[in-house]
Amino acid sequence: xxxxxxxxxxxxxxxxxxxxxxxxxxxxxxxxxxxxxxxxxxxxxxxxxxxxxxxxxxxxxxxxxxxxxxxxxxxxxxxxxxxxxxxxxxxxxxxxxxxxxxxxxxxxxxxxxxxxxxxxxxxxxxxxxxxxxxxxxxxxxxxxxxxxxxxxxxxxxxxxxxxxxxxxxxxxxxxxxxxxxxxxxxxxxxxxxxxxxxxxxxxxxxxxxxx
Amino acid sequence: xxxxxxxxxxxxxxxxxxxxxxxxxxxxxxxxxxxxxxxxxxxxxxxxxxxxxxxxxxxxxxxxxxxxxxxxxxxxxxxxxxxxxxxxxxxxxxxxxxxxxxxxxxxxxxxxxxxxxxxxxxxxxxxxxxxxxxxxxxxxxxxxxxxxxxxxxxxxxxxxxxxxxxxxxxxxxxxxxxxxxxxxxxxxxxxxxxxxxxxxxxxxxxxxxxx
Numbered sequence: 001x002x003x004x005x006x007x008x009x010x011x012x013x014x015x016x017x018x019x020x021x022x023x024x025x026x027x028x029x030x031x032x033x034x035x036x037x038x039x040x041x042x043x044x045x046x047x048x049x050x051x052x053x054x055x056x057x058x059x060x061x062x063x064x065x066x067x068x069x070x071x072x073x074x075x076x077x078x079x080x081x082x083x084x085x086x087x088x089x090x091x092x093x094x095x096x097x098x099x100x101x102x103x104x105x106x107x108x109x110x111x112x113x114x115x116x117x118x119x120x121x122x123x124x125x126x127x128x129x130x131x132x133x134x135x136x137x138x139x140x141x142x143x144x145x146x147x148x149x150x151x152x153x154x155x156x157x158x159x160x161x162x163x164x165x166x167x168x169x170x171x172x173x174x175x176x177x178x179x180x181x182x183x184x185x186x187x188x189x190x191x192x193x194x195x196x197x198x199x200x201x202x203x204x205x206x207x208x209x210x211x
Numbered sequence: 212x213x214x215x216x217x218x219x220x221x222x223x224x225x226x227x228x229x230x231x232x233x234x235x236x237x238x239x240x241x242x243x244x245x246x247x248x249x250x251x252x253x254x255x256x257x258x259x260x261x262x263x264x265x266x267x268x269x270x271x272x273x274x275x276x277x278x279x280x281x282x283x284x285x286x287x288x289x290x291x292x293x294x295x296x297x298x299x300x301x302x303x304x305x306x307x308x309x310x311x312x313x314x315x316x317x318x319x320x321x322x323x324x325x326x327x328x329x330x331x332x333x334x335x336x337x338x339x340x341x342x343x344x345x346x347x348x349x350x351x352x353x354x355x356x357x358x359x360x361x362x363x364x365x366x367x368x369x370x371x372x373x374x375x376x377x378x379x380x381x382x383x384x385x386x387x388x389x390x391x392x393x394x395x396x397x398x399x400x401x402x403x404x405x406x407x408x409x410x411x412x413x414x415x416x417x418x419x420x421x422x
Contacts, residue, residue: 016412080419094309208291
């Protein structure tokens with residue numbers, strides 16, 4: 001199915017969004033949903049829903065709607081969320097704690113198998129989720145042993161690039177970076193930099209007084 | 212300057228990204244930077260930098276580069292980050308704590324003036340940043356008194372829409388929602404829904420085995 005390699009990133013992100021209400025609908029016994037209703041639940045327009053889903057072949061029946069279960073199953077297959085992913089987190093401050101305990105990660109198959117911190121006072125502390133914080137010096141060994149695929153970074157900014165390099169050398173395929181600095185990865189490893197202030201700046205730009 | 216009302220959102224988001232290395236350069240006494248170098252620092256391509264900055268008129272000198280100080284000042288003016296913004300946060304769990312103590316928010320002029328939680332055990336607790344947690348029943352009164360412009364939500368999902376409605380009725384102009392549910396706002400109020408699992412799904416999609 002070569003077609004999926006050309007899917008634009010915004011479509012991928014919207015597929016993830018579509019899956020949220022579909023899960024609720026399925027839990028509530030709803031069998032079929034129209035593109036208009038699904039669009040409304042997700043806050044996008046119906047033409048967008050139809051266009052996005054068209055990338056993946058024919059899910060719907062014209063004039064009836066989409067089969068909720070089939071559509072959700074297909075979206076999960078495409079996004080590879082019908083399997084589990086092995087994650088580790090580096091940096092267990094407030095944010096690291098929030099991430100590692102995030103119920104939605106777990107529910108969606110993103111499992112933290114290891115947690116690291118360079119602060120000796122935190123090492124060996126047992127987290128609510130059951131993980132024991134390991135020293136940063138164990139990153140390479142544990143990433144390899146546990147076959148960690150995605151590294152999540154929540155360190156202070158000055159440590160983030162060093163940790164990125166270490167995680168990649170140890171074999172992770174992707175990095176989700178929450179440290180407030182842009183980190184880079186060599187070809188073949190993916191990095192997503194999450195910067196909350198960018199979201200605020202975007203909001204502020206739109207509600208500011210006109211220039 | 213009507214032109215700025217047509218700026219695409221991705222450009223706005225990149226302007227925020229460009230401002231990060233520019234701040235560092237300025238701190239380190241660098242006066243001029245080329246689009247190639249700035250692009251490299253931000254992980255985007257130079258043509259993109261030139262195109263984005265062209266929306267805002269002529270900043271650069273061909274063959275020389277951009278004046279770091281002028282460019283940063285202009286970006287901050289455009290993004291309205293040359294002023295302070297009044298924020299409140301609702302929901303003081305791990306994530307709420309991480310957000311309210313975030314140094315980058317403060318540094319960029321996003322000031323939390325109030326923190327709310329509906330859990331009576333948390334009310335009256337004093338946060339590290341100096342704020343005292345107030346009960347959710349005080350939201351309307353304090354948002355009005357403190358002229359809060361942006362509400363940040365870090366509650367459990369089932370409370371997020373109710374809190375959104377309350378914040379908007381109380382007068383905030385924008386919502387940044389971290390609760391794992393899409394909240395909506397009426398016309399005239401902006402909402403950004405931040406969902407970390409969407410970022411993970413995006414990464415997982417790109418590193419998954421081909422279908």
